[in-house]
Amino acid sequence: DIQMTQSPSSLSASVGDRVTISCRASQSISKFLNWYQQKPGKAPNLLISTTSILQGGVPSRFSGSGSGTYFTLTISSLQPEDFASYYCQQTYSSLLTFGGGTKVHIK
């Protein structure tokens, strides 16, 4: 199965900071990479599909890029409501896998 490695596992940032989270696949997954946001006590919520397609209602400060084995999620100007955990997921293989997650803390 395809392993997904996220980095960092956690980060501290301030409101207004630019934040980048990385996700690396153990083999090429083309562009079949999704990003989810999860707030404490809540179910994950789809942010971005197929590397860079922003879901409806997701603020434009979120963006995704990459291909092959390396992907990034960028928040251009961190807002208070963005403090959460973020997970990448590959769907290249029918055996789906998630990254370990990145928790974004308030500095």
Place this chain on the structure above:
Amino acid sequence: QLQLRESGPGLVKPLETLSLTCSVSGDFFRDTSYNWGWIRQPPGKGLEWIGTVTYSGITYYGPSLKSRVTISVDSSKNHFSLKLTSVTAADTAIYYCARQGYNGYANWFDPWGQGTPVTVSS
């Protein structure tokens, strides 16, 4: 608007079978362009895909749980189910169901149910 809701016992004894149901609102369940999935999250840990079932009942399971998992669909009742046998404390988690969308070449989980916590303990 599509809603999913997980239901089942919150406490299961070791070595018994965990059984959960995901109820899907409205007529969305009959749309064959979607599949349906189960995902779990142990306390304080990340997400693990358990498996997916298509409307016609074809299943795909994650390798770590494949020997113990059965996912089935009951379209007449607008729900799909998860059974996990021989549970241990390591199966303690929040269990989520979700719709797996597909656009011809990519897929994703959206929306998700609220999740149901399951504890394995005697």
